[in-house]
Amino acid sequence: MKHCMTIVFLAMFFTAQGQVYITRTGSVSFFSKTPLEDIKAENNQVYAAVDLSQKTIAFSLLLKSFLFRKALMQEHFNENYVESDKYPRSTFKGTFTGEIVPGKSNTVQIKGVLLLHGIEKNITTTATITLNDGSLTGQSALQLIPEDFNISIPGIVRDKIEKQIAVQISIDCKPAG
């Protein structure tokens, strides 16, 4: 019996923290391409964590860390669109399905909740996860519609911003702890 208990506690210990990979320098970028204006922004201070045993995944980023080529665009993004003073963060939490085989690129299905501009939305997407001696890399892409997150785009600039914004995510994580 004592052995069983030990196994339970050990199992709990390992499942809870055994295979968590984390990064503080993940990258999330988005772009919108229209004949009038190309908009591109990148955030290289994205926090991400992947728990391989629980198959859960989490992201957190500060919206003001998105860098634009034009300073004014960056200001408008923060002030008028995502209102980063009111909603400083965007987060994602979810689970993935699919086996992670070390040493090769694995395609997984990701399902979770994205929080942006105070609005939570269910998201499903695919990602590739590669596990290579002590480091986990992952890539994914999303298409987001600003209006889904209550981000209104005024008529005067509507033609300058794509209806769907392409978002690219790339992380390179190390084991936590």
Next chain:
Amino acid sequence: MGPSRSVVKAAVTKLPESPPEKNPGVHLYRILRIKCIICALSCWLLNYSYAQDDLLHMLEDSMNAQTKTAYVRGTFKGTHIINLHSVETPARGVLQFMIMHRFGKINDGAYQLFGLDNATMRMGFDYGITDHLTVGTGRSTFEKTYDGYLKARILQQTLSERIPVSVTALVRIAYTSLHYSDKPYMNATYRTNYATQLLIARKIDRNLSLQLSPTWLHYNLVPAIADKNDVFLLGLGGRMKITRRASVNLEYNYLPDDQVRSFRAYHSLSTGFDIETGGHVFQVHVTNSQGMVEPVFLARTRGSWGKGDIYFGFNISRHFNVGKKK
């Protein structure tokens, strides 16, 4: 999954082995043990269902610990409140082209279409050498004045109360090139005036920003001996956002008495709207000042709101990215 299932099984199968009445100590031990197992199992299940949140909380905690000083942004929409400079400066590598335009006085009457037939304007370029230092130049049609300035951010308000205000310093030099046939003595020195300002602003909340601007003007030449060459003023300005892209602005420059004596100089008072449209900031306003550089509008305002000497005008700025950004 494996270990937990086997534990449940073990707990169930081992239960009938030792009857409780034989040894109360063993009984107690077993109850404790079962409780422990149930507790551990529920913990594990809870742990599983909250794992996503835990992972996110772990990230958020780590993020909170690492977050650096955050500065307050967007105290004002533009580099000018109306006539007064605001604490804002263009970012590094940004060239701002700005047209400031004032029509004639509204009390000119219907024949002049309430001032719309006349106009003075200032055309200027401002360039952000760094995010904290701007160099600017401009030319006003009013008295054919050329001007140049340096504007430097000294302090920037932080989200925490560590730095409660943003402070920007401005030094401007203005040169009047208008030819006066009756004043042959007007040399370059006499034509030059200076303004030095400290712009102190606080973004009170996301909509309201206020600015205090102590100012020192120096005129190399004044109209009469009674007039002071050095004039000190206090500028007050503010903006209140009414939508995400528009705000109401108000600006008042208090000119203490006994500095300008040879003519009646009024306090410069202006009010208007800021409207932001993509790469432009469009400002429309009414003011009793005709000039648009500090030595002219601050202590040489001859228009009176009471008499209807009100100029309708606008500022338009357009940003161009000329510097290379990494």
